[in-house]
Structures are given as structure tokens and as C-alpha cells.
Amino acid sequence: MNVLLLLGTVIGVAGLTLAAILSFAMGARLRAVLLGVGALAWAGLYGASVLVASLVSHETLLPAGATKRFCGFYFDCHLGVAVLGDSTVPAIGGRRAGGTYHVLTLEFSSNARRATLKPSDLRIELVAASGERYARDLAAEAALVGGRSPDLARAIPAGGGYTVTVVFDLPRGVAAPRLFVGEGLGIDRVIEGVLLGDEDSFLHRKTMLALPSGV
DSSP: OOEEEEEHHHHHHHHHHHOOOOOHHHHOOOHHHHHHHHHHHHHHHHHHHHHHHHHHHOOOOEEEEEEEEETSSSSSSOOEEEEEEEEEEHHHTTTEEEEEEEEEEEEEEOSSSSSSOOOOEEEEEOOOSSSOOEEOOOOHHHHHHHSSSSOOOOOOTOOOEEEEEEEEETTOOSOOOOEHHHHHHHHEEEEEEEESOOOTTTTTOOOOOOOOOOO
């Protein structure tokens, strides 16, 4: 529904703008002004709606093991991710953590019936209760498997899935870390940035995944 609202807004504003330009070219300046004001008002109302929806949104924390679905601009929500495990170690392959290594096992899955799908442009971070964000430790991930950091985005057959391991080096004392995983190509995120109520829309709060350890 929100996708249709965005498409309707784009088409409506573009139509009013084109009509305003044609009216001005034909010398109907008053009509051009009115059409232009209408286009601006429509765009402004939609933009305000997106902003309000984001400001009143709340962060959602899914329980350990629950699957977060990726919906985005498209109508399907077939791809998802869940945290299956979280272990903590002081060192990996001779590399000592600055704080503590969190080794997370993630499961990417698809509930599609026929199509083979693949996550794209994955964003994975641990977020502390205070808001600090921590990126993956790619060197530790590579050391864990004795090579380079694994490719997380793989093709998933209908109804299938796969597991991967990611590593974070968290400073000691980080309170209540939870995992954020986002998915979508750059152009998708641009569109979703102005999609009413979407997780990736401007200032919208995110859906997080709790860690099984509960730390």
C-alpha cells in the first residue's frame, strides 16, 4: 500500500509539474502557478507524512532465534535472517581481541516457493544500548577460517537457506548489544529512504535481533 502511495505521489507530482510547464509555455501563467503550487503541496504533504511516521516509530527487538524479514520497496518479503548462536572468545587464530570477540552464527533463509533469491549489499552491525555501532572484524573472520573473510551473500534456492559466521570485537563493558542486519542495493535504499513507514526511510527506527547469549 505504501509503495502504491509513493508511486501515486511521484506520478501525480510529475503530472502537475508537466501541466504547469505547458500552461506557462502557452501563456496561462495563473494556471501554471496554481498547478505548481499544487505539485509542491502534494510533495510537501507526502514528505511530512514520511517524517512524522519515522519520528513516531520505535525500535523493535526480535527475540533470539527469530527471523527478520527483508521487505523494502518490493512487495515480497521472502528473504530473512536469524541469529542462531553467539559465543565469546578472547582470541582467534593468534589474534587477541581489543575487548572480547563475539562470534555470531547467522542463518539467511528464503520462504519463496519457486524463485532463487540472493541478499544484496548486506549491512551488519552490533549496536550497544547507548547507540554506539560496531562493524565486523574482517581480519578476525578471515583468521577464523584460515583464509579471507567469507562472502555472506549467496544464492538461496526456494525454501532453502545457509549459515555464515561473523565476528565482532566489542570493548569490555558494552551493554545490551543487539544485531542490525540490513539488505538492499543502493538504488533500493534511495527509494526506501522516502517510502512511508519503511525501516530504511529517513530517521525511521530499526528492527534489531537479540543475541542468544543475552549479554
